[in-house]
Amino acid sequence: MASASSRIVNSTSSSINATNNKAQQTEEVPLLAGEDVKSKEKDVIYVCHFNGPKKGVVYITSYRLYFKSVELDSAMTLDIPLGVISRVEKIGGQSSRGENSYGLEITCKDMRNLRFALKQEGRSRKSMFENLTKHAFPMSSGLQFFAFENKETYKEDGWKIYDPIEEFKRQSLPDEKRKWRITNINQNYELCDTYPPVLVVPGSASDDDLRKIAAFRSKGRLPVLSWIHPDNQAVIVRCSQPLVGMSGKRSKDDEKYLDIIRESNGQTQKLTIFDARPSVNAVANKATGGGYEGDDAYQKAEVIFLDIHNIHVMRESLRKLKDIVYPSVEESHWLSSLESTHWLEHIKFVLAGAIRVADKVSSGKSSALIHCSDGWDRTAQLTSLALLMLDSFYRTAKGFEVLIEKEWISFGHKFATRIGHGDKNHADADRSPIFLQFIDCVWQMTKQFPTAFQFNELFLITILDHLYSCRFGTFLYTCEQQRSKEELRKKTVSLWSCINSEIDKYINPFYTKDQHRVLYPVASMRHLDLWVNYYIRWNPWFRQQQDPVQQRYKELLVVREQLLKKLEELQISDSPTGMLPHVSNSSTSSSPVPVSPRSQTTL
């Protein structure tokens, strides 16, 4: 019934290739600077879940898996960065009889699976399997990430996007009253090896104090400032859990430090500590030396548990979600199946938690301290979302890049471990879609506030695609210490270089500037939607809903740009009543497009 918006690249790619017919074979594969072809397998059948088997050629390069069909009537290509691959399995054995039952099954990190059928005779499967395994999992095969071979050049330098000193200056830090100071105490990562070198701490806390406090916090992740409210000076402070343990250990220094934070904006009320975990989990953590700030020790603090579950629960939830959307969408009980994945419910808890933080700081004018266990997963979700609600700067494209660099990358969200970059251990229990969940929350906010964000959906999807691709250095490794050791900024390209060089593609046409208000999204389940354009995007039968609007809108913006240019020209030529050149009316001349089919995203 539904008309298909096939995502298969057909006409354009085949026509380009047709003109280059006599060129060398390798030129049939689009290559990035620094990318080279590692192997080529002929007579491979791509067993498409949607459009049936397609015969073609597979190239494996240092960056991608590229399939090109040889069937004339259904030309198509498939272009997948190797970094997206989570698992490669052999299917079928020598005795397999069924059609296309012998080959490889590839599980991807971005909600899809791919199946290739190969000939039983010969060594083609072995060779493809080995090449894929070798290049898709460089960490396991002693190779380096493609990001280090990538020689792409861009007009923008994304590594310059985030400078912590600049960012704190934007927040007017250090403040006039010296309540807060910027310290380089961690420049050799000696205070805390997973924190960035530059930290903002209370002005009255000495370096010695900081060392003692770090010793009382899990992994040395002491409370440091994330954000300060420009008017009421309330702050958002992040850290890890205190090392209370079964015996209820205390640290006078930590207690005093939290009190300084509480008082920093003249607030005499209690300091609110948002513990992201369910209270049961927080208590259970005492057994392993952790815990939370107890009433006795911290009399001027109040702990609120936000009931956000841990990485294992989230991973399981996403796995269930994939089960109902890929390859085919569970049709008969769609809504209750969706509910049973609990994915939206987890989104709700994360969003609701961030709303409480933002509300406390903005309306309650009181400071908030946020932690979970180690302070690099749920804490990052909460601080970054709260910052997004409070500060309109982060709602611009560049501001959002700063936010990710700051709250996620510099504060040691373990991207390498959570995503499993280049690692063949697909069942690793440390993998978890924490960052995806954050981006999903952001998407929910963009849906609820269509004019408040400068970036569009494609921006978010592109970030997620390169979270896995390993083409850029941005998300590699787990903390700044490691990144500086690997000389990431010198040796790799930043994702923001790529995005910012083509920023027009990622701009939300609905965006209206100067919205300094605080955004409070509705976290009720009624107002949360499944992000179908992301989770169900591989299904060609699914219609992209926002596309035509954005398309139409962009056309109009182009027309406006043209007009403004003409206007300037006219003013330069100084012809007060001069003839206006006719600007083509693209809003009426463009052919009506009921669905604008989007071609396969080439990464």
Added chain:
Amino acid sequence: MEFSELIETSKVDHVLLSRPFLQPVKGTLCVTSHHLLLSSRAGDKEELWLLIRNIDGIEKRSAGSSGIITIKCKDLCVMSLEIPGMEECLNIAKSIEALSSLESTSHMYPFFYRPKQLNLLEGWDLFTPEEQFTKLSVHTDNWRLSYVNKEFAVCTTYPDAVIVHKCIDDAAIKMVAGFRQGGRFPVFSYYHKKTKMIIMRSSQPLTGANGKRCKEDEHFLAAVIQPDKKGYIIDTRSIQAAHQAKVKGGGFESKTNYHNWKRLHRPIARGRVLQESLIKLVDACNDQSNSIDRWLSKLETSKWLTHLKTVLTTACMAAQCVDREGASVLIHGSEGRDTTLQLTSLAQIILDPDCRTISGFQALIEREWLQAGHPFQLRCASSAYSHAKLKQEAPVFLIFLDCCWQMSCQFPCSFQFNEQFLITLFEHAYASCFGTFLCNNEKERFTLNVKEQTISIWARMNSPSERKHYVNPLYERNNFTIWPSVAPQSLQLWQGLFLRWIRTPEHQNEAWEQIKHIVELGSRKANPSSTELSVLKEDYAAN
């Protein structure tokens, strides 16, 4: 009858009104014959001006010395009035109940509503069968306009003029009408230019248990399609239900007697099932408990989206028969006044770009709903909150509007009207100061002089100051057929309607304002005046 007899207390002071999104206000509450008014006397404005007809149900309870009335409206809004004194409260409640349950149509507000700006006659003759016929005869001469139903003599629920095939004379039509329930003989509904095929609608044939036949009916249906072609009869009942209908005198077109028609049974929910679905849905939407409330399960159990899916799927099928198969289609259920109309009207929206314009959609509603005899007054007597015993209420028209909304989401540039347009139609179908949706058919409207004594909603909606609120700024005529996706993840809850009293649409509206702004700038491009150029320049500088 005097309204004053029903009003126990007409005025109470110090009443506290609480409504969604607005600060509570205290003021004087007045009960008039058709309205509930509340004024704080700060300035001249009324804080509340509620049509009593819009009240779906009220609940009263005491809170200390005062009484609280919760008013649940047909447009789904819920508000409360805190009235000092329990006795006053009960009196007010009694008055509201009496006034809102008035059944006499001629006492309803549209007969009293006389705004200065609008003319009584305007809007009533915008869409006539004559006009429809004139348009049709440009393309084909196979059809004729028949006045066989003059003074509603043959079918009480049809208009006085209908378009029928030229092969059938008025005498034969009378025979066919006798063989169809309620006299609803097959009439022309839509002509598809591309394939020259048509959609017709009727009610079920009265074959009864004995398999009665009517040779005029058979002859007529055979003559409509060319001998070498096949037609499709889409029966909106299950095959079992169609068989059961025989016991009560109804039935279906058997294969042997109608051999060039292929019958397809596509059961579509109607009546009580549909009304209960709406009640469950609204209940789930309003349940504000913040715990894990199993919202998605509740949404699923309401079956609302499933009903939408069935209706849309079947409408697509009818449209496919006409557009892709090149076959003509006859649609009916039992009476042919509910599900039948959903299908004929949705199929036209899929097939015909004219129906996706503002005036085309109005014409469609006139043709396929009002003149086609959808019993609005019975179906929309109460909405989701009423405690009254259900009679013949069913949100058949609301399902249709929701399907239109779903399509407008999937094809955001193909509809000339916006969401507000559809919401406005929903509101006025349930309670209105206009006469358009009064009564159940043209005969009743004629008897009560509705078209002479009330104002048409089209007069209001088409006035320039009003019309601009209904225009989709992204509209760009799309001459193709539009095939909606009916996959479960493509159909969404119509938040703008069902959740509109829970979250304000201000942020969405902002986005639309922004779009309008840019579209306006874009449309100035052809020939901007010097002042416009300076506006542009300022705008440019501001950005």
